[in-house]
Amino acid sequence: MDKPMDRPADKTETDREPTRYEEVVRALLAEIDGDAYEIGDRLPTEHELCARFGVSRHTVREALRRLQEMGIILRRQGSGSVLAAKRADGRFVNSISSLDELLQYATTTRLEILSVDRIVVEGDLAARLGCRADTQWFRIAALRRALETESPFCYVEVYIDGAFPEVVRDLDEVRYAFYATLEQRYGLRIAEVMQDVEAAPASANVASRLHVARGSPTLVITRRYFTDAGALVEVAVNSFPGAAFRYSMSLRRQ
Structure with a gap:
């Protein structure tokens, strides 16, 4: 028989400060929205983004992964990140x-x-x-x-x-x-x-x-x-x- 257990109260994140990778994502999205890149253009390398934003490589990779999840960029090992769309596809x-x-x-x-x-x-x-x-x-x-x-x-x-x-x-x-x-x-x-x-x-x-x-x-x-x-x-x-x-x-x- 199922035995229900007490569950923790739901938590909200309305006042959560953006993480460093989210700040990188927002900055790159602002540039993309401002036509700094065209479809098919390569984004700066991980090394260049690390130097620009003063963050770790892990942070940059997480930001690029998020942009990939949004359908904004395509990433291929050895080829860098390429702009695939200027708007998230909603998926x-x-x-x-x-x-x-x-x-x-x-x-x-x-x-x-x-x-x-x-x-x-x-x-x-x-x-x-x-x-x-x-x-x-x-x-x-x-x-x-x-x-x-x-x-x-x-x-x-x-x-x-x-x-x-x-x-x-x-x-x-x-x-x-x-x-x-x-x-x-x-x-x-x-x-x-x-x-x-x-x-x-x-x-x-x-x-x-x-x-x-x-x-x-x-x-x-x-x-x-x-x-x-x-x-x-x-x-x-x-x-x-x-x-x-x-x-x-x-x-x-x-």
Whole structure:
């Protein structure tokens, strides 16, 4: 039987000061809007942007990643950043290709916790998660938002192995990705993340969370987190509205 747990109060960021990477994003957007660049032009290099704004390379890369998510620029390794559009296309673009980028994604978006339950996973759900039936898991339902917008771009259900209660005991302290908290608090090492991407009609629950019509197309990305010992400790099922989301990846020959 589901056992509801107390959840932390929702937090607002109305008075939040912009981060350094957001300041870089805003400055570059102002220049683009002022016709400092034309479509197809290359933006300054990471080194040039670091010197200009007096920030670290990590900050510049995060700013460029955000512009890429907005559909403003295209980035290719060895070729720099090219202006692709002068206005954001309104879709959230996901281009995660490593655990480091997954952590950045978690720290540069907002997560609103809706509910936390301890459940026994059975039948179809066990098959969907890829775990053993009749095992206990924590289920965390949440909405994810971009820092600068209020409308959610993702409804997510995160399942944490019931053997790790500290992860959900005080969610206010989970500042980064859940997998990172598992590593920090339990000394685990996440060695592999298996990812499935599929199209699916929005269920009544997902539709109500994302403010879309029931049955409308969604993109569902399921990530399963395995330790270096091969144990499955976390599963995250992310549902995105199809009309407002684009998944991007780059494949390079080795």
